[in-house]
Amino acid sequence: MNSSTQNKPQKSGLAVWEMALFAMFGAMMYGSKVAMAVLPNIHLIGMFVMTLTVVFRKKALIPLYVYVTLEGLFGGFSLWWIPYLYVWTVLWGVTMLLPKTMPKKVACIVYPLVCALHGLLFGVLYAPAQALLFHLNFKQMLAWIAAGFPFDALHGLGNLVAGCLIVPLSELLFTLLKKIPR
16 A cells, blocks of 8 residues: 555555454443442443543444443343343443533533433333333233332442443543544
8 A cells, every 4th residue: 555545545444453453442331330349230331422422423323232232242142131232322322412612511411420320220211122122001011111110220220320431431531533544
């Protein structure tokens, strides 16, 4: 490859550095969840999803699905895994709907609250798949949600705390990305 083709901007696809970065983030998401597995429903996945979405927008789906794939590879592609195909995408979608130019003081409140709300509603988001896969009627699905609510409350609280890292980490990523030669 000559030097004139090396400096041409890419028209589509991912740069090599993006592929490496997204693979690393997907692995970090999975590794952080494994490392924090001793805590019930407390992990950094929501924080990672929101941070990467704030910084990379649509491309944040790549590390998200690297993570989901790793969950399936190491945990088994079983019925529990099916809701993972959409439940994290809901958080990505909500984050995409938030204004890109939100003032920092507002973002420091909104991001942790959205992250916490996703954790609190995790069982509700997961429940339709449970109902379909296990033939639960509406009453049974509501009972399933109610039984899991204490864990969802812990999930929401953990996400609230982890969500406080979204603004500083996204600022750091924006700063570091400016230093990558293109």
